[in-house]
Amino acid sequence: MELTVLGCGDAFGNGGRNNTSFLLSEGDERILLDCGASTLIRLKHEKIDLESISTIVISHFHGDHFGGIPFFLISSMFENPRKKPLTIVGPEGVAKRVFDLQEAMYAGTAAKTLEMDLTYHEYEESEPLILVDKTITAWKAEHSPPSIPHCIRVEWKGKTIAFSGDTSWTDNLIPLADGSDLFICECNFLDKVNFGHLGYSELLEKQTLFNTKQMWLTHMADEVIESSDSSFNKLTDGLKITI
Template sequence: MNLKILGCGDAFCSGGKFNSAFFFSTSHINFLLECGATTLLALKKHRIPTHSIDAVIISHFHGDHFGGLIFLLLEEKKNKREKPLYIVSPIGMDDKLKAAADLFYPGSDILSDLNIIYKFYGAHQQLDLGSLVIKTFPVIHSPDTLPHGVRMEVDGVTIAYSGDTEWTEEIIPLSDEADLFICECNFYSTESAGHLSYKVLSNKDLNCKRLLLTHLGEEMLHLKADIQYEVAEDGKEYIISGIK
């Protein structure tokens, strides 16, 4: 499995980083994890064709995590995409995309003729996309955004992702023995509802095989030299393999 980080920034693009978006390519399926507002720009910057994306997984309804989806669909409408696109999200994405299309491009009918297959989830559910299995975990963030962490299994590799959240015991089973756990860490020591801090996370005993911090705010970026964990960077590539 290959991972290209298209964006690992927070809602404010702190440090000049793009909004959250992670592109995974595997032998069976290519998928985006998150599709923040800057995602189409990042895809084009890194010359990743949008038609290569088979699925998009969204953790919650904040614009820096799903706000780029309508622009991705606009691109695929222009390209006359015919193959299906799975959109995996909390309940209500179809209505939100219709509202976004009407707001940003009234009269354009972006969603017509696109073969979108919505897969909605709630807490502690499993979704099967054939070669890709997704498990969901409720986390603690702005309740109206329906926040979740997601655990993805494909090609013998397990990827866990926290979404946006403060500490919750759900993170333990979410990340357990994951080959890669991508975890938000917005703050260094500041306590803020709905987000993790490095101070809190570094005192937790996680059982993942590799931990990658994302969604860093200005405080974290300023103290980056003091961080003992691996930190995501826009444009960085990873090869991830499972341990049999």
């Protein structure tokens, strides 16, 4: 299995990086973990056929994490009409959030999404959601409450990928990462912050709690990107990781 980093930036584009989106590929099928506003551009840069993406999993309702869905859908409706089913998984209310965002960004197109073979699923706290050969488990994250933030764990084709989403420290990160083949963890700042994001120094203190084969940092501000400390791997846009 391969993970392609379509975007690993924060909300402010620090380091000139694109919005959060990770592409999991196995055989001829693909999954998107988050779909920030720049995702369609990056998919085209990587020459990815949208038809090959069967599932989009959203961690929370902030534009740099799910704002790319309307672009994905208009391309799938008008540019290259989609023939295969598409599943979108997210927090409570995901169908309404996507519909409303679609209409806000491209007025008159939201109703057309109802004509697509489009299925929505809501995950529930720590309850595995089984979708054919995929198991998605979510834990509550400590971030902006109106965005309904979650950490996401995807088990697919014998591999386990864990993603923190946006969060400050929560003990939920421990079961999230436990036994994972890849753990993608946000690290917005160098020092610990009061709420909403993790700090590099904090992760250094906690790193022995994570039982994972490989851990990579994402969602970094410039101070983390430019830090010379090499205790953690740091993602960059376009990076491909074998899982």
